Amino acid sequence: MSREYFIPAMETLFECIGGDPKKLIFQLCSEEYAKHPEFWFTFLEMAKGTSLARSKRSITIMGREEAEDSIETAKIMYPIMQAADIFLLQANIAQAGMDQRKVHVVARDTALQIKTSALKDSKGNQIKPVAIHTPILLGLQTQALIGDKEDADILAMLNKMSKSKAESGITVHDSDEIIKKKINSAFAPEGYGDSTNNPLLNWTRYLIFNEQSARLNISRPEKWGGDMKFNSYEELEKAYIAKDLHPMDLKNAVADYLIEILEPARKYFEEPKRKAALLEIENLTSR
Numbered sequence: 001m002s003r004e005y006f007i008p009a010m011e012t013l014f015e016c017i018g019g020d021p022k023k024l025i026f027q028l029c030s031e032e033y034a035k036h037p038e039f040w041f042t043f044l045e046m047a048k049g050t051s052l053a054r055s056k057r058s059i060t061i062m063g064r065e066e067a068e069d070s071i072e073t074a075k076i077m078y079p080i081m082q083a084a085d086i087f088l089l090q091a092n093i094a095q096a097g098m099d100q101r102k103v104h105v106v107a108r109d110t111a112l113q114i115k116t117s118a119l120k121d122s123k124g125n126q127i128k129p130v131a132i133h134t135p136i137l138l139g140l141q142t143q144a145l146i147g148d149k150e151d152a153d154i155l156a157m158l159n160k161m162s163k164s165k166a167e168s169g170i171t172v173h174d175s176d177e178i179i180k181k182k183i184n185s186a187f188a189p190e191g192y193g194d195s196t197n198n199p200l201l202n203w204t205r206y207l208i209f210n211e212q213s214a215r216l217n218i219s220r221p222e223k224w225g226g227d228m229k230f231n232s233y234e235e236l237e238k239a240y241i242a243k244d245l246h247p248m249d250l251k252n253a254v255a256d257y258l259i260e261i262l263e264p265a266r267k268y269f270e271e272p273k274r275k276a277a278l279l280e281i282e283n284l285t286s287r
Contacts, residue, residue, distance in 0.1 A: 003028070005277045012268045013172060016261055027089065036088055041116040043084045047077070049110040055079055058102040083107035086129050087117040095132040104131035135206050138199040139168030140186040170258055172265040173278060179262075183255040188247040194237060200250060201237060208257055209233035216257070220249045 011021035033039055058079035059071065083106040086094045094104055111119060111128040118126045170179055188200035195205040208216055209232065216236065218228040228245065230236040239245040269278055 005274075005281050008268070008274070009172070009265075012265050016172075016264050029085075032088060036117075038116045039084060039088045042087050042114060043080060045114050045116065046080050046084055046106065046110045049113045050080055050106055052076070054106060054109075058106055079103045079106055083110070087111075087114055087119060090117070090119065091129060092119055092121075092127065093130045093132060095134070097136050098133045099136055101131070101133055104129070104133075107131070135195075135202075137169070137206060138202045140182055140199050140203075141168055142187055142197075142199050170262075172262055173269050174262075175266070176259050179258050180255045183251050183258070184248075186251065188251065190247050191241055191243040193241075195233075200247060200254065201240065204236060204250065204254055205233045208254070209236070216253055218245065218249050218253050220246075224249070 007026050010026070011024060014021050014024060055076045056071070059075060079102070082100070082103045086104075086107050094100075094107065096104070108128045108131065112126055114126075119129055121127050167182055167185060170182055174182070183200075186200050186203075188198055192198065193201055195202045204216070208214055216230045218230070220227060224246070225244075228239070228249075230239070236245065236250075240247075240250065269275055
């Protein structure tokens, strides 16, 4: 069931952002581990070269706090398994969100000790993987970041969107009405913040202004200043801080953008058979 749901869903999402689904290649852990039993030798090599302290520091990739004394051994092993996947896939470049940064440190620190699935360059030299990290979308209700600039990265990881907090993010199955409701209830103090501590600005920067050609039009009545057009995130943030752009006007624009870009995914899941698969997956993951 998971294969029947996730693969077509990911193809549809890729199409939403302008990609060609036919170019996607899906590799399932269950199949890869069965085909490559040497993965476990790589895992043991990495575990031998990773201290307990480092493993515990990496637990935040699971959305858990590091200081959890009663953590299960399996959860300490998980970051090492994540790092070992890089070598299983022979991925010289590992790309992930900022919340995976610590697991990539494990991969790089142990890379030159690996014998079973070593990464090599075109000349056959053993190398460390290159790690590329993308920003994390803040949960829409996040308020904890105000005044905590120094720990912004850590706090962002702890305050990212969460499946257990429905109002913290948008799902591809959300209706137009639900998307508007969630965005309208987002934490967005007028005239305050930037993309590290204001969820609305965070989403605007990374979902809308994620390429140089991006533009955003703000529609509002003449009595409130009339329409506005922004050609860059920096321009928009400046107007927001100066209170020339009201949070509600920005919320309306962000909601309209998400409704439009996610339309193919919503239509995909309206088909009865796909909707049934979605409900079954939701039941399984909510237990």
